[in-house]
Amino acid sequence: MSDALINLKDIEKTYMVGQIPVHALRGLSLQIDYKDYVAIMGPSGSGKSTLMNIIGCLDVPTNGSYMLEEKDVSHLNDDQLAAIRNGKIGFVFQTFNLLPRATALSNVEVPLIYAGMPARQRKRRAAQVLELVGLGDRMHHKPAQLSGGQRQRVAVARALVNEPSVILADEPTGNLDTKTGKEIMALLQELNEAGNTLITVTHDPAVADRANRVVQLVDGTVAKDTA
Numbered sequence: 001m002s003d004a005l006i007n008l009k010d011i012e013k014t015y016m017v018g019q020i021p022v023h024a025l026r027g028l029s030l031q032i033d034y035k036d037y038v039a040i041m042g043p044s045g046s047g048k049s050t051l052m053n054i055i056g057c058l059d060v061p062t063n064g065s066y067m068l069e070e071k072d073v074s075h076l077n078d079d080q081l082a083a084i085r086n087g088k089i090g091f092v093f094q095t096f097n098l099l100p101r102a103t104a105l106s107n108v109e110v111p112l113i114y115a116g117m118p119a120r121q122r123k124r125r126a127a128q129v130l131e132l133v134g135l136g137d138r139m140h141h142k143p144a145q146l147s148g149g150q151r152q153r154v155a156v157a158r159a160l161v162n163e164p165s166v167i168l169a170d171e172p173t174g175n176l177d178t179k180t181g182k183e184i185m186a187l188l189q190e191l192n193e194a195g196n197t198l199i200t201v202t203h204d205p206a207v208a209d210r211a212n213r214v215v216q217l218v219d220g221t222v223a224k225d226t227a
Contacts, residue, residue, distance in 0.1 A: 003070070005165060005197055006032040006055060011064035013050050013220075024050040025061070026220040032166075032199065037192040039208035040201045042217030048201045049170075051217065055199065056089050056168050057081040069165060086114045090159030090167040094174035096151045098143045104130060104154045105139040111162045129157040133187060149180035156187060160196070167191065169200040173207055185210050 013025040025047045032038055042048050053059040054066060057073060060081070066074045073084060090111075091097075098107045108126040117125070130139045133153040143151050152172065159167050169188060173181030189210050192198045200207060208214050216224040 004031045004067075005034045005036070005069060006030070007065075007067040008055075009065045009067075011051075011054065011061045011066065013047075013054065013059070014062045024220055025054075027064070028217075028221050030215065030222060030225075032197065035192070035195055035197055037189070037198045037210070037212045038200070039211035039214045040199065040217065041203065041208055041214060042223075046217040047220040048217055050220075052168060052170055052199075052201050055166075056091060057084045086111055087162060088165045090162065090164035092152070092155050092159045092167065092169040092172050094171035096143070096148075096155045096175070098151060098154060098158075100143055103140050103142055104135060104146065104150075104157075107143070107154055108139075108158045108161050111158060115162060126157070126161055129161045130154070132160070133157045147180070148176050149183055152176060152180075152184050153187065156184070156191070160191070166197045166199060169198065171202055171204075172200060173202075173204065181207075 008028060008030045011025050011028045015022045015024060028047070028051065040048055040051060054061055060076070061074055064074065065072055068084065068088065105123065105126050108130060109122050112122040112125060127139055130136055133156050135150060135153050135157065138146060138150060146154065172188065173184050176184060185207055188198060188200070200211065202208055212227065214226045215222055
């Protein structure tokens with residue numbers, strides 16, 4: 001039994017587009033250890049998004065096994081997958097995905113509501129994580145009152161709040177200018193150095209350069225894995 005955080009073995013994912021099968025992943029195997037910082041790259045259609053969805057328990061493979069903390073999550077039902085997503089995985093999206101009418105504090109609280117944490121404890125934990133990402137003075141602002149970089153920091157705080165096993169960042173600097181993007185990359189690097197496991201999907205070599213490993217996908221399989 002591997003003691004890796006994530007162990008993907010012979011993962012296949014096939015979608016049907018009408019009557020035509022589309023093979024998004026073709027026997028992909030990948031191991032990611034605790035405290036790793038991995039960038040996943042590859043051309044359009046290489047399987048990056050499909051792999052991210054499977055690692056994030058947003059989808060299940062057609063064939064193969066996915067072990068997360070030595071638990072097989074390959075064939076769980078929707079409710080079981082939702083529980084794992086909420087407890088084990090923190091998501092950071094290119095488009096932030098914040099609730100527009102909610103404050104930064106309320107946005108960060110959302111995963112804790114699903115986890116059933118009492119309100120007072122929830123607010124304290126959300127405030128603590130917003131301080132950690134440098135937004136202690138902005139926690140009562142709504143997304144429209146924040147810059148793009150601040151919104152992405154709120155998204156990072158929300159990803160961290162449940163103390164997940166792994167943070168998945170999908171093009172985390174894609175909607176940011178160069179300077180702000182560098183600030184978010186520096187923040188993600190700090191989180192990794194503090195012990196968080198980080199996987200980022202990116203087409204940007206500058207983002208990938210921050211990672212300890214770069215995994216290149218081509219045609220739904222690992223073409224190169226460089227530490």
